[in-house]
Amino acid sequence: MKNMLRFVTLLLSTFSYVQNVSAQGHFVVNTSLGVMKLISPLDSWSYSRYKINASLIPEVGYQFNDKFYAGAMLYVGILNGANANRYFESTYFAPSLVGRFNFLPYISNSSKMRLEVEGGLEVLSYYTTLYNRITNAKILQVPSNRGSLSFAPGGFGGLRVTIPLNNYLGLSGGYRFHLVNNPWIDGVKSNPDEFLSFLHDFNVGFRLSLENMLKKNEVRVDRKKYQNLNAQLNDLQQNQQRLTASNEAKLKEKDNRILALTKENDSLRAYIASLNIEEEDDSKSGQIVTTSGGKVRGDKKQIDPMEAVKNKAFRIIVGSFPTQLMAQTYMEKSPLNNPDMFVVYVEDLKTYRVVYKSYPTRDAAMKDLGKVRESVKSAWIIYF
Numbered sequence: 384m385k386n387m388l389r390f391v392t393l394l395l396s397t398f399s400y401v402q403n404v405s406a407q408g409h410f411v412v413n414t415s416l417g418v419m420k421l422i423s424p425l426d427s428w429s430y431s432r433y434k435i436n437a438s439l440i441p442e443v444g445y446q447f448n449d450k451f452y453a454g455a456m457l458y459v460g461i462l463n464g465a466n467a468n469r470y471f472e473s474t475y476f477a478p479s480l481v482g483r484f485n486f487l488p489y490i491s492n493s494s495k496m497r498l499e500v501e502g503g504l505e506v507l508s509y510y511t512t513l514y515n516r517i518t519n520a521k522i523l524q525v526p527s528n529r530g531s532l533s534f535a536p537g538g539f540g541g542l543r544v545t546i547p548l549n550n551y552l553g554l555s556g557g558y559r560f561h562l563v564n565n566p567w568i569d570g571v572k573s574n575p576d577e578f579l580s581f582l583h584d585f586n587v588g589f590r591l592s593l594e595n596m597l598k599k600n601e602v603r604v605d606r607k608k609y610q611n612l613n614a615q616l617n618d619l620q621q622n623q624q625r626l627t628a629s630n631e632a633k634l635k636e637k638d639n640r641i642l643a644l645t646k647e648n649d650s651l652r653a654y655i656a657s658l659n660i661e662e663e664d665d666s667k668s669g670q671i672v673t674t675s676g677g678k679v680r681g682d683k684k685q686i687d688p689m690e691a692v693k694n695k696a697f698r699i700i701v702g703s704f705p706t707q708l709m710a711q712t713y714m715e716k717s718p719l720n721n722p723d724m725f726v727v728y729v730e731d732l733k734t735y736r737v738v739y740k741s742y743p744t745r746d747a748a749m750k751d752l753g754k755v756r757e758s759v760k761s762a763w764i765i766y767f
Contacts, residue, residue, distance in 0.1 A: 411591065413555065433470075443456075469513055473568055723740045
């Protein structure tokens with residue numbers, strides 16, 4: 384009995400795994416009542432202790448698609464029969480594996496019925512007692528130990544038809560022919576060479592399909608289609624991220640360009656305004672000497688722009704011009720009185736910038752920026 388329970392547990396675990404790996408199928412539950420007929424010399428049913436050779440056949444399985452099905456079932460029933468002198472009574476259990484193939488779609492695509500051929504393997508476990516028909520005395524029992532069962536491995540094949548009653552319930556019936564490797568089911572061995580037993584099985588029951596019994600808020604989706612849609616969604620999201628990053632980079636580039644043009648425009652305005660500024664009196668400030676290096680007075684040291692930008696520093700820019708002449712002119716006429724001013728060419732922007740002064744730190748540059756903006760509102764700090 385323990386071995387049989389382990390076998391059934393293994394079958395249920397197997398079908399649970401199948402449910403997880405297959406998304407296109409569904410579970411099916413069958414419950415049938417059967418009438419068995421053992422081919423035996425003790426085949427008479429006309430005696431007082433005769434009982435119908437009935438069996439209960441619960442079954443659970445998995446319908447992979449419209450055609451293929453695999454399941455596990457358990458026969459539980461009795462067998463009995465008699466001849467003129469003896470009769471037998473047998474109780475049996477038979478866990479089985481079954482496979483079915485529905486070939487009706489090859490005949491009619493429109494029919495919702497199922498016409499299936501089936502086959503399977505089973506292990507029939509039984510206990511049989513043989514009696515004297517006249518005295519009811521026990522002649523023998525198989526197996527001899529009352530607390531155990533005799534095992535008979537075998538197989539079966541048959542035909543089954545199912546008529547749908549609604550979307551999930553159907554009426555089914557069929558025939559199976561069983562062949563088991565044990566001649567003692569009826570307690571009689573007709574000849575020494577006999578080693579098999581044969582049984583006819585007629586059964587009828589109900590087939591319950593769980594495919595259409597999902598909750599109302601659930602929808603069955605094809606796994607492959609879902610995976611394809613999910614992959615397409617991921618591709619679209621990645622493309623969107625790439626486009627967003629590209630657009631952000633372009634917008635940032637445009638913003639930088641607009642900022643540069645704005646500063647250049649402000650510098651041009653400052654240059655135009657500086658043209659109206661009168662030159663300082665030479666008697667007060669000394670003669671102004673114009674060089675490519677910058678604005679210096681006669682008593683001040685000239686700034687070499689190449690030397691000034693040799694090392695990176697924080698610099699206050701007060702103007703940006705398209706030509707060196709415009710930058711030089713602005714520097715000479717600037718209201719800012721700083722001998723450290725010089726012009727530097729920025730090759731990337733194709734512009735000439737007027738540097739007010741260089742500082743080792745940003746904080747130092749920020750201290751002078753406010754004072755510079757009193758004269759040049761568009762002045763800014765840059766590190767190069």
